[in-house]
Amino acid sequence: MILNETSYFGAGCRSEIATEAKRRGFKKAFFVTDKDLIKFGVADKVIEVFQGAGLPYELFSDVKPNPTVANVQAGVEAYRKSGADFIVALGGGSAIDTAKGIGIVVNNPEFADVCSLEGVADTHSRAVPTFALPTTAGTAAEVTINYVIIDETKQKKMVCVDPNDIPAVALIDPELMYSMPKGLTAATGMDALTHAIESYITPGAWTMTDMMEIKAIELIARNLKRAVDDGSDREAREAMAEAQYIAGMGFSNVGLGIVHSMAHPLGARYDTPHGLANALLLPYVMVYNSKSAAAPKYRAIAEAMGVDTGNMSEDEAIKAACDAVRDLAASVGIPSRLSQINIPKEDLHVLAVDAFNDVCTGGNPRPTSVEDIKALYNEAY
Secondary structure, X not given: OOOXXXXXXXXXXXXXXXXXXXXXXXXXXXXXXXXXXHHOOHHHHHHHHHHHHOOOEXXXXXXXXXXXXHHHHHHXXXXXXXXXXXXXXXXXXXXXXXXXXHHHHHHOHHHOOOHHHOEEOOOOOOOOOEEEEEXXXXXXXXXXXXXXXXXOOOOEEEEEEOHHXXXXXXXXXXXXXXXXXXXXXXXXXXXXXXXXXXXXXXXXXXXXXXXXXXXXXXXXXXXXXXXXXXXXXXXXXXXXXXXXXXXXXXXXXXXXXXXXXXXXXXXHHHOOOHHHHHHHHHHXXXXXXXXXXXXXXXHHHHHHOOOOOOOOOHHHXXXXXXXXXXXXXXXXXXXXXXXXXXXXXXXXXXXXXXXXXXXXXXXXXXXXXXXXXXXXXXXXX
């Protein structure tokens, strides 16, 4: 399994940026974050660590909610001019994915077009050493070998898979997540649940990843609504921070399925937030995938969601698992229909083609087709 070299957990652990920078002999940070985190003072919590340790930094905040090739290329140019020798990434998946792209291209300049990184790229050098601090409890970008960049010319989300991009240090500090609004807490939490369920039923799953994903599902089922209802609930925030990281440990090593394949074109074409797209589509795809070799695993999903399946048949346990996920999504305000988020119905065929060709489709437990995916989009419409 491929994991971070070092990980820190718990309130205030961001202070260990200074410890790790000193231990590794780094002299200057290239600080990648977004403008909202600067505006709302979250970035200040990391800048205080830099200043307290006398650690110089260069700020790069040109990060979009769905990062693009141009974002990464601008970051590469800024990094080279900065004189920095490591990257600190603060944010959700967008900021950390941008940092991963920057770090890979800086040390593998033959991929300067960024588009050639799509899929499994044959990079030869590790990315610039990166410390990643998530501000959302969902994407797990700080622990994965994946990152997603939009090719603006093709209106396509490129999923890049590369062991060389994993951050060297992950710092999971729930204090950086306290300011997340309810909607973002809900969507990113359901994104983490999608990671856990998809990687639990993918054909590549095995004993260790099963253990991780079931625990992640348990933590999310118990704590997501609490975190949404009361953002200052420290226990719920900490549990969600741990759950999304654990889910990421698993899926980064065994893959995902067509929930992600179907969500990616929505983000690329309409800028739909990734967590929201996953959360909306997950129950529909779970029903579809229950007609596969993964069916027996749905009982464990239902149990982890808090359902007593002792007297249930396999079909009843499958239904209970799907219903529990649907009910949790509804309880935190996730829309249940694509029409509610303004997806044009006439685009469903082209979306299905894009989804079928997505790198995540190969990890789905049930073989699929463009027509099957289009039917799922129609069902969710």
